[in-house]
Amino acid sequence: MITAALARRAWSRLEPVHGMIYFVPEAFEAYQALGLDATAGYFASRSAALGRVPAETVIACFYNFCPDLVRAAIPAAWDITTPEALLAARLDAADRALRRGLGGALETSGIAEAAELARRAAESGCDHLEGRALFAAHAALPWPDQPHLVLWHAQTLLREFRGDGHLAALLIEGLTGLEALILHGASGEVPMRFLRRSRGWPDEIWEAAVDRLRSAGLVAGDEDLTLSAAGSELRQRVEERTDTASLPAYGALGQADAERLCALAAPITGAILDAGLLPVRRPRP
Numbered sequence: 001m002i003t004a005a006l007a008r009r010a011w012s013r014l015e016p017v018h019g020m021i022y023f024v025p026e027a028f029e030a031y032q033a034l035g036l037d038a039t040a041g042y043f044a045s046r047s048a049a050l051g052r053v054p055a056e057t058v059i060a061c062f063y064n065f066c067p068d069l070v071r072a073a074i075p076a077a078w079d080i081t082t083p084e085a086l087l088a089a090r091l092d093a094a095d096r097a098l099r100r101g102l103g104g105a106l107e108t109s110g111i112a113e114a115a116e117l118a119r120r121a122a123e124s125g126c127d128h129l130e131g132r133a134l135f136a137a138h139a140a141l142p143w144p145d146q147p148h149l150v151l152w153h154a155q156t157l158l159r160e161f162r163g164d165g166h167l168a169a170l171l172i173e174g175l176t177g178l179e180a181l182i183l184h185g186a187s188g189e190v191p192m193r194f195l196r197r198s199r200g201w202p203d204e205i206w207e208a209a210v211d212r213l214r215s216a217g218l219v220a221g222d223e224d225l226t227l228s229a230a231g232s233e234l235r236q237r238v239e240e241r242t243d244t245a246s247l248p249a250y251g252a253l254g255q256a257d258a259e260r261l262c263a264l265a266a267p268i269t270g271a272i273l274d275a276g277l278l279p280v281r282r283p284r285p
Contacts, residue, residue, distance in 0.1 A: 001255075004247060005243065007246045008239075010250050011250070014261070015155065016278050018156045020097060020272055021097070023279055024093065024277050026100075027041070027090065027097070029093075031089060035080040039069070039072070040073035043070055043073040044074065044086050045087075047074065049138045060133075065177070065199050066201045091149065095146070095149055098148050101271055101272045101275035101277045106148055110264050111148055114151055114265060114268060115154060116150075118151055118154035118261060119150055119151075122155075124252030125139070125158065128248040132165070135164050138156055138160050151268075158250075162245070169245065173238055176209070181201075182219065183227065186219045187227055219231055
């Protein structure tokens with residue numbers, strides 16, 4: 001058995017391996033070549049594993065985006081290209097971006113070992129599909145062959161495994177997608193202006209949600225929102241439930257291998273961040 005804290009650390013240390021796909025030019029170029037702009041490319045590529053789903057399915061699985069933003073992209077994307085083409089384009093973009101970011105480290109034994117451990121965790125998650133629609137859809141995809149792509153695919157699965165559990169935790173707390181988004185921004189972990197711009201919520205709907213959270217005593221402030229003590233407790237409770245929900249995957253590694261995965265992730269993630277594949281600074285060890 002491992003602790004929920006170790007499961008969280010194993011996920012977060014490797015998350016840039018997957019997360020870079022939402023920011024690298026290789027992905028934008030691949031989607032543009034299929035006829036999609038960046039917004040449609042994001043929604044269609046991440047949901048492509050589900051097949052030709054309607055906007056409502058994407059709204060449900062992605063949780064915190066304005067429904068109108070999703071409906072502007074889905075299902076119109078399926079009239080332009082196919083889920084199969086998008087999945088291939090996304091994998092190719094990941095391949096090219098990781099080759100650019102990892103450079104000479106691409107063929108090292110650390111990449112292969114990390115890929116093996118992450119794959120073991122991801123495949124263990126396949127024994128726990130219940131309630132994890134986005135993870136299950138990605139888990140049904142074929143595994144790539146090259147170690148760096150195995151690592152990317154494994155972390156993609158683990159990201160969606162954790163994400164599906166996170167949505168369950170938010171639902172338990174009765175938080176809407178927009179309320180969860182505002183609380184996330186008020187925590188200071190991600191700039192509020194980025195969340196507000198990227199999720200597409202109209203100003204009046206956004207402000208109404210802020211007023212609800214303020215009235216509930218969960219946030220404080222006007223221009224610069226912060227979490228109240230009650231808001232911090234709520235966020236902590238959600239994160240702890242999310243960590244616990246991720247244990248079925250990472251627990252299969254045991255403590256020693258989970259710690260080993262964290263150690264192997266450090267130079268891999270460092271190379272990705274140093275190459276600028278993600279618009280964030282290198283995290284603290």
